[in-house]
Amino acid sequence: MGDILVGACSWTDRELLSSGWYPEGHRGAEARLRYYTTRFPLVEVDSTYYGLPSERNSALWAERSPAGFRFDVKAFSLLTGHPTRAGALPADLRSASAGPRGRTEADPELLDEVWRRFAGALEPLRRAERLGTVLFQFPPWLAPGASATAMLRRCRERTEGWPVAVEFRHPDWWRPDRYASTFGLLAELDLTAVAVDMAQSLPTSIPPVTPVPSARLAVVRFHGRSRAWGTGSKEDRFRHRYSPEELAPWTSAVREMADRAREVHVLFNNCCGDAAVRAAETMNRLLGTPSGAAREEDSTDSAFLF
Numbered sequence: 694m695g696d697i698l699v700g701a702c703s704w705t706d707r708e709l710l711s712s713g714w715y716p717e718g719h720r721g722a723e724a725r726l727r728y729y730t731t732r733f734p735l736v737e738v739d740s741t742y743y744g745l746p747s748e749r750n751s752a753l754w755a756e757r758s759p760a761g762f763r764f765d766v767k768a769f770s771l772l773t774g775h776p777t778r779a780g781a782l783p784a785d786l787r788s789a790s791a792g793p794r795g796r797t798e799a800d801p802e803l804l805d806e807v808w809r810r811f812a813g814a815l816e817p818l819r820r821a822e823r824l825g826t827v828l829f830q831f832p833p834w835l836a837p838g839a840s841a842t843a844m845l846r847r848c849r850e851r852t853e854g855w856p857v858a859v860e861f862r863h864p865d866w867w868r869p870d871r872y873a874s875t876f877g878l879l880a881e882l883d884l885t886a887v888a889v890d891m892a893q894s895l896p897t898s899i900p901p902v903t904p905v906p907s908a909r910l911a912v913v914r915f916h917g918r919s920r921a922w923g924t925g926s927k928e929d930r931f932r933h934r935y936s937p938e939e940l941a942p943w944t945s946a947v948r949e950m951a952d953r954a955r956e957v958h959v960l961f962n963n964c965c966g967d968a969a970v971r972a973a974e975t976m977n978r979l980l981g982t983p984s985g986a987a988r989e990e991d992s993t994d995s996a997f998l999f
Contacts, residue, residue, distance in 0.1 A: 695911075695951040697982050698763060698825075700735030701969040702914070702962040712967035726757045731985045733973060735763045735825065737960050742767040742830070744781050745807065746814040755821035759985075763825030764818055765858070765912070765958060769811055771804070772851075774844065775832050783810070808851055825958060826856040826885060826910055833862040833897060837871055842878060849882040858912045858958075860887035867900045880906035888950075890943065891916040903946050911954040913947060915972065917963030932965045935972040937979065944979050 703709065704725060719728040729736060738746070738754075746766070754764060771777040779787045786803065818824040829848060835841050849857070859879060861867065866875045879886050886904040890913065893901070905911045917933030924930070951957045959976060961969040977984050 694948070695953075695955040695957055697947060697951050697957045697959065697980055698733075698735040699959045699973050699977050699980065699982055700733040700737065700763075700961070701964070701973050702737040702960050703739055703964050703969070704729040704736050705740070706964045706969075708966045709964065709970065714967040714970055723753075723757050726754065730758050730762050732970070733977075734761060734983060734985060735765065735958055735960065737765045737767060737828065737962075739767045741811075742770050745769055745783060745810055748814045748817060751814055752817040755817050755823050758823060760822070762823055763958070764823050765825040765960065766815060766818070766827050768827055768829045769807065771807055772811065772848075773829050773831050774835060782807070812855075824856065825956075826858045826912065827852065828858045828860060828887070828912070830860040830887075831862060835861070836863045837865050837875065845878065845882065845884070849884065856885070856910060858885035858887050858910065860889065860912075860914065862897070862899065864897060864899050867902045867904075872902065872904070876904050876906050879904070883907050883909075885910045885912055888913040888946075889916060890914070890918075892918040892920050894920060903950055905950050905953040908954055910956050910958065911950040912958045912960070913943070913950070915959075915961045915963060917965075917968070931963045932968070933963045934968045935961075935963065935975065937975055940972065940976050940979055943976075947980065 701709075705722075709715075710720070710725075715725055715728060719725055740746070746769075758764075769777075770781065786806065815824060815827070835844070845859070861875075865871060876886070883906075885907045888901070888903045888911070889899040890901055891898060903911075903913070915935065917931050917935070918939070919930055919933050921930050921932075947957055947959055959973075959980075961972045961976075963969050963972060974984075976982075
């Protein structure tokens with residue numbers, strides 16, 4: 694059975710910082726991360742979706758985390774086809790990128806440079822064997838079809854050798870009549886499929902399927918079960934506290950995924966107050982998995998390399 698790692702989708706979320714979860718004396722950037730790694734072996738970096746990461750920050754994250762800890766890094770919005778403000782780019786790229794209403798035009802040369810900088814910024818995590826995967830969360834309008842398939846192939850060409858996880862937000866990808874073709878495409882490209890837990894009462898709800906097309910990694914992201922998904926404020930969308938009764942049915946599914954992958958990442962994205970870290974603590978108890986980063990591992994087998 695593969696390793697099961699549980700964590701939250703942020704350790705710096707403002708609502709988490711004000712929740713009291715971090716004890717006194719652990720409020721600075723370094724102290725927060727070091728404390729977090731004593732509680733969980735995994736975290737998702739979501740700030741990299743909103744702005745390009747920096748090599749300096751990656752080096753600091755690697756330095757402040759123990760061996761065996763994993764950072765799953767969310768891909769920058771421009772790389773996943775989302776609207777991106779010119780202000781989200783480094784200053785030297787903004788003047789050449791401005792389009793209508795301040796949105797970034799996806800100029801090929803600009804994309805080349807953004808891809809280059811994004812990859813370079815992650816290099817310290819890769820060298821330190823802290824990089825778990827790069828998460829490409831595609832927009833809800835990316836429906837299955839020839840153009841979407843071509844986009845996935847181009848993305849894989851850009852990320853050859855990277856550990857990459859794909860989360861679809863259009864529900865048709867995992868409908869019963871398309872499941873096999875979606876699974877086959879991801880398996881061909883050696884892309885990890887992200888399983889999703891969310892409210893199932895919405896037209897945009899992603900089915901709670903657990904595909905494992907890549908033997909090296911499987912990922913589950915828990916978004917909460919708010920009916921306000923896709924509407925309202927961030928707090929409205931993610932305001933949900935998982936109960937043990939809601940999480941318990943997932944334990945067998947996660948263990949089955951671990952039978953098919955060398956590592957399974959279980960991440961809680963209900964980042965409202967301390968709800969995500971509390972749910973992760975509950976899941977650790979239900980699974981009986983280690984609460985911190987220290988665990989025995991064969992670094993040549995479990996480390997993902999570019």
